[in-house]
Amino acid sequence: MLAGRVVDAFGDPVMNARILIETRTSETTTRGVASTDTDDRGEYRVARLPAGDYLVAMLRQQAMMLAQGPRTPEFTYYPGSTTSAADAEVIHLDDAEEREAVDFVVAIAPPPISPVMAMRMQQAVAARQRPAVGSSIVRGRVTTPGGTGVAHAHVFVRSGADPLQTRAGRSDAEGRFEFRDVAAGRFVVEAAKPGFAPVTSEGGGVVVAGLVVDSRDVTVAEGETRDAIELHLARFGAIGGRVTTEDREPVEGATIQVLQLRYVAGRRRLVAAPSMARSTDDLGRYRIYGIAPGQYVVSATVAGARAADAPGFAPSYYPATADPAGAQFVSVSIAEDLDGIDIALARARTASITGRVIGADTQPANPGSLTLLSSVRAASPVSMSIGARMKGDGAFEFPNVPPGQYVIRADRGRRQPSVEGEFGTLPVVVDGADVKDLVVPTSAGSSVSGRFVFTSRDPSKLPRSSAFELRPLAVDPDLAPQNVATAAIHDDWTFAMSGLNGPRRLQLTHVAPGWALEEILVRGVDVTDRALSFGRREQSLAGVEIRLTDRVTALKGTVVDDGGRTAAGAALIVFATDRSRWYPMSRYVARTATDDDGAFSVIGLPFGSYYAAALAKLPVTGDDWQDPAFLETLVPRATSVTVSESETRPVRLTARN
Numbered sequence: 001m002l003a004g005r006v007v008d009a010f011g012d013p014v015m016n017a018r019i020l021i022e023t024r025t026s027e028t029t030t031r032g033v034a035s036t037d038t039d040d041r042g043e044y045r046v047a048r049l050p051a052g053d054y055l056v057a058m059l060r061q062q063a064m065m066l067a068q069g070p071r072t073p074e075f076t077y078y079p080g081s082t083t084s085a086a087d088a089e090v091i092h093l094d095d096a097e098e099r100e101a102v103d104f105v106v107a108i109a110p111p112p113i114s115p116v117m118a119m120r121m122q123q124a125v126a127a128r129q130r131p132a133v134g135s136s137i138v139r140g141r142v143t144t145p146g147g148t149g150v151a152h153a154h155v156f157v158r159s160g161a162d163p164l165q166t167r168a169g170r171s172d173a174e175g176r177f178e179f180r181d182v183a184a185g186r187f188v189v190e191a192a193k194p195g196f197a198p199v200t201s202e203g204g205g206v207v208v209a210g211l212v213v214d215s216r217d218v219t220v221a222e223g224e225t226r227d228a229i230e231l232h233l234a235r236f237g238a239i240g241g242r243v244t245t246e247d248r249e250p251v252e253g254a255t256i257q258v259l260q261l262r263y264v265a266g267r268r269r270l271v272a273a274p275s276m277a278r279s280t281d282d283l284g285r286y287r288i289y290g291i292a293p294g295q296y297v298v299s300a301t302v303a304g305a306r307a308a309d310a311p312g313f314a315p316s317y318y319p320a321t322a323d324p325a326g327a328q329f330v331s332v333s334i335a336e337d338l339d340g341i342d343i344a345l346a347r348a349r350t351a352s353i354t355g356r357v358i359g360a361d362t363q364p365a366n367p368g369s370l371t372l373l374s375s376v377r378a379a380s381p382v383s384m385s386i387g388a389r390m391k392g393d394g395a396f397e398f399p400n401v402p403p404g405q406y407v408i409r410a411d412r413g414r415r416q417p418s419v420e421g422e423f424g425t426l427p428v429v430v431d432g433a434d435v436k437d438l439v440v441p442t443s444a445g446s447s448v449s450g451r452f453v454f455t456s457r458d459p460s461k462l463p464r465s466s467a468f469e470l471r472p473l474a475v476d477p478d479l480a481p482q483n484v485a486t487a488a489i490h491d492d493w494t495f496a497m498s499g500l501n502g503p504r505r506l507q508l509t510h511v512a513p514g515w516a517l518e519e520i521l522v523r524g525v526d527v528t529d530r531a532l533s534f535g536r537r538e539q540s541l542a543g544v545e546i547r548l549t550d551r552v553t554a555l556k557g558t559v560v561d562d563g564g565r566t567a568a569g570a571a572l573i574v575f576a577t578d579r580s581r582w583y584p585m586s587r588y589v590a591r592t593a594t595d596d597d598g599a600f601s602v603i604g605l606p607f608g609s610y611y612a613a614a615l616a617k618l619p620v621t622g623d624d625w626q627d628p629a630f631l632e633t634l635v636p637r638a639t640s641v642t643v644s645e646s647e648t649r650p651v652r653l654t655a656r657n
Helices: 061-066 115-126 304-309 628-637
Strands: 002-008 018-024 030-037 043-046 052-059 091-093 104-106 136-143 154-158 167-170 176-182 185-192 196-198 206-208 211-220 225-235 237-244 255-264 267-272 285-291 294-301 330-332 351-358 369-374 385-387 389-392 395-401 404-411 423-430 435-441 446-455 469-474 494-500 504-510 516-522 541-549 554-560 571-576 589-593 599-603 608-615 639-643 648-654
Touching (some): 002 018, 030 043, 136 185, 136 211, 167 176, 185 225, 237 294, 237 330, 285 294, 351 404, 351 423, 423 435, 504 541, 571 599, 571 628, 589 599, 639 648
Parallel strands (some): 351 435, 446 541
Antiparallel strands (some): 002 043, 018 052, 052 091, 136 176, 154 167, 154 185, 185 211, 206 211, 237 285, 369 385, 369 404, 404 423, 469 504, 554 599, 571 608
């Protein structure tokens, strides 16, 4: 075993550095035998190496990403003073020997300037533009929620108007920073550090060159000193533990994920959180980092690529259950390092699924993608996805599948934005017995074509066709591909798309400013917001009319807090009083935020009756605000409003906590 740590010259850990273990094949050549990445503590471990002589090489991937100009991957060999394998130190391992402290100290990473900003700066230099020099000072401090200074954080004073005025620096050991000779103007002051995120960020935030930044808008007058600028960063949380069998034997190579309840495809599901999945080491240990505050379910699985090596183990959930309903939630606070989350794998009667894919021409076919997915109709809240083992001539196998309700999805992918490839699905139920000789047929799908029609007070002023986006959104995710088509809209306002399978809802997902959807007609019948069936050639639609109007509704108003003061940044949700309109991506449900004056505007809602609710802070993330269960909790505090044609409705709301 070889283990060590990678830190920079400040002593800060270097995350996600690639570690490569090599052996010499000649005096000038080497061969890689194992690789891994460092964790958030800069640590790595490579086990199960045969006795022999090894070289250890390290590539700092983040430094490679942030460096400006041409980049060539260049490994540094232990002990860190050479990039030549010929000069590297040889580490000899005897049988069962464990060698630790194979450490690297790397140079300080360059400032993480975004590629767009770097390009703009290069263009300014090429044009011989010189930065303005002023007499102002910008200073402040980067701290944690507890007030402790964040040392060695990247800090920027960035000007959107003049890229040459962008300044980069680092906070000192107490988190303080200062920039002198700043020209007068408007700036954004930003701070970032690997492994940290803004205190207000729940897994989101603005990302610059791979780092999540906290920022403040600052206006500086000539000769002014702007101090006491506070930027707040908190270390991401981490979860660690061990995975064992029921006999307490460590399980190597198990995949660990943290899951969160999210509103997906019209229901609450346990889906993977933004943090990356990790594998257990030879001791069964794992560590998942980059976790935002929240509640999680931790899962361990040996399904998928390693299924044949460990049959009979079901996906298991902390602490030791195969039933996700019996999982124990793990709560992670800001910057919390939670260890001891140990999982005992549960035994289950797993099965294999075998069969063949048949193309639209009735011949055996190998689709571009063949996956086994948890059905949205499954009782289990966990959304699983397992890839197939293809055997040629369309034959496939899904090994080691736990009991459950699934859908086999065969998808060739989109050939172009407006054309979906051949697609087919087949439902299957697994109860512990092997499922054999299935046939998954694929279809070339249906086509939809038609024309955009405008009802305008001034027919000479029409928008550009590129300002619209028409998509056939899936009504039943079990019966449609994950990436649906986008209609090709031509300059003469005709459109077309093809390859559609499953029930869809035609929807304008982008509309030009000043325009709104009036109705969608198929042979004179209004099908706006209706589910349409596709899949067979005879289900194709021609002559579809997408009718638009420049008589656009506007719901405007202000939001105040309980004290009657304007509520800047409050969340506003407007949703139809008709609960049948509360489906995913409904145009009858909208969200916005108030500006600095507490004002808001929601443009283009269809005519009808709505609820409007304001919240000081949105208590959910992602698309959870569209969850009908969440919308229902807003009804008692909401204000009823009516939206009608060409009418601006002023509304005054109070934001509640």
